[in-house]
Amino acid sequence: MGTYKYSAEFRADAVALARSSGWPVSRIAAELGVNHETLRQWIKTAEKAERPEAVAASAKDAEIAALRKQVRELEMERDILRRAAKYFAGETNW
Structure with a gap:
């Protein structure tokens, strides 16, 4: 497996924040210091894992x-x- 810059816990927290808040993903990503496309991918992966x-x-x-x-x-x-x-x-x- 590859190495990740962000821990799994950080990614899970970021996804939870993006889902619970009414803010756009780009704004949350900017506040967390993450690329907005990276956060979108994390959300997509989390949704896929739930199904x-x-x-x-x-x-x-x-x-x-x-x-x-x-x-x-x-x-x-x-x-x-x-x-x-x-x-x-x-x-x-x-």
Whole structure:
């Protein structure tokens, strides 16, 4: 994992402040000394973490991507083995 400039507790507090106050995110971010886009990302991440179906969906998406990568690798290996078999079958002249 990467290193973070702000602790998880600070991020959680900033998100809670942004949600509870009626102020714009940019103003809260300025008062906290954080870039407003960074605070928006923290809010978006917190909202995503609160929805269990979103976590499940992202886990499914990650699994699907990994399986598709594995399929591509296996297809490539199969093609290489087919070419090798064809080459060696022509070499033996049986």
